[in-house]
Amino acid sequence: MRRREFVAGVGAMALAARARAAALPAAPLGSDDRPSRIAGPAGAHAANGGGSAPAPPLGSDDRPSRIAGPAGARAANGGGSAPAPRHWAWVHGDAARSPDEWRRQFARLRAAGLQGVLASGGDTAALSAAARGEGLAFQRWTWALNRSGDAWVKQNRPQWFTVSREGRSSLEHPPYVGYYQWLCPTRPEVRAYVAGKMAEIARDPAVDGVHLDYIRHCDVILPVALWPKYGLVQDHELAPFDFCYCDACRDGFRGRTGRDPAKLGDPSADAEWRRFREEAVTDLVREVAAAVRAAGKPVTAAVFPTPSIARRLVRQAWDEWPLDAVFPMAYHGFYREPVEWIATATREGLAKVGDRFPLHAGLYLPDLPPDALGRAVRLAMGAGAAGVSLFELDGLTDAHIAAFAAALSG
DSSP, X not given: OOXXXXXXXXXXXXXXXXXXXXXXXXXXXXXXXXXXXXXXXOOOOOOOOSOOOOOOOTTOOOSOOOOOOOHHHHHHTTTSOOOOOOOEEEEEXXXXXXXXXXXXXXXXXXXXXXXXXXXXXXXXXXXXXXXXXXXXXXXXXXXXXXXXXXXXXXXXXXXXXXXXXXXXXXXXXXXXXXXXXXXXXXXXXXXXXXXXXXHHHHTOTTOSXXXXXXXXXXXXXXXXXXXXXXXXXXXXXXXXXXXXXXXXXXXXXXXXXXXXXXXXXXXXXOHHHHHHHHHHHHHHHHHHHHHHHHTTOOEEEEEOSXXXXXXXXXXXXXXXXXXXXXXXXXXXXXXXXXXXXXXXXXHHHHHHHTTSSXXXXXXXXXXXXXXXXXXXXXXXXXXXXXXXXXXXXXXXXXXXXXXXXXXXXX
């Protein structure tokens, strides 16, 4: 995937065409297998937030983790718990491959030292069987608040969609691109709906965990490398991209502070208003995590590269979330940063989350030729990451595979 196919700092993973094509079932609690766009803004030039963690050996990690290994590996161990996967790849599962072809692709990953896949689209049972057959953990990668493919909610609950500072619904006037249609997490009914969707995915025995994407607000500011694509200079927050000002948000904030956010002189300067929206997303994550864990599965998330960038660009306070693992998209090219910035971003995240859950650094292959990939892996692991995740399978050449394996062994 080329950078021009990404939107605004989004988490980037599927082409817009795929996103439009993969519709959800019409029932309120149907599963969401849509391909996801993970992208990581990441401009974080943010401070390290503390000293760098000691560099662990590249093949070991004694940090606690609730992520189970693949079912196949557990069976091979006599039913015991397999070691938690450390290295992952995002996978667009709707690619036209036979079960045997999927098995061969997953065998390549396993041979290189990857231990899990985060898969969107395609047939869940078939993909899971192919992954588990190669000893890989299989998490379903799914969109949370961006519901552009959710026909039921668009038809039956249009009032649930976010509203910009200009007063325009993201359902009717999506910002940046046509599939940027977002639900508002301030609404309790939205949180219950999304949690129900994720719980249904978690109850599928073919799934080892639920991997959340688009678990945030729309990008109020894009990563700087994307500004030219949209003809924008986003050196401050612009009204068309600033969400959410729906009735629920305005009433909720007014009830808490006595002030109407739509009447603030400079909303971007109001710390309480920023925090209100961050907390709405965090409340959703808490409900989703409870629902997924009730089904006996772990919950992970693809997030913007550092806590400071995530808060500033998409109202995402992921360092406060109750996750089983986090996957910050340390896509340095989106922020016009050198590859060394991956270590800086990793250290900032770890300074905030400590050992509460593992951090797996997301690496963007289009900006990493094979030799640079090896360096990126060593930088992330040297900064203390539990592992890495590669975006994405179709960009993983044999030369990348060799460089990745060499980085792990040396």
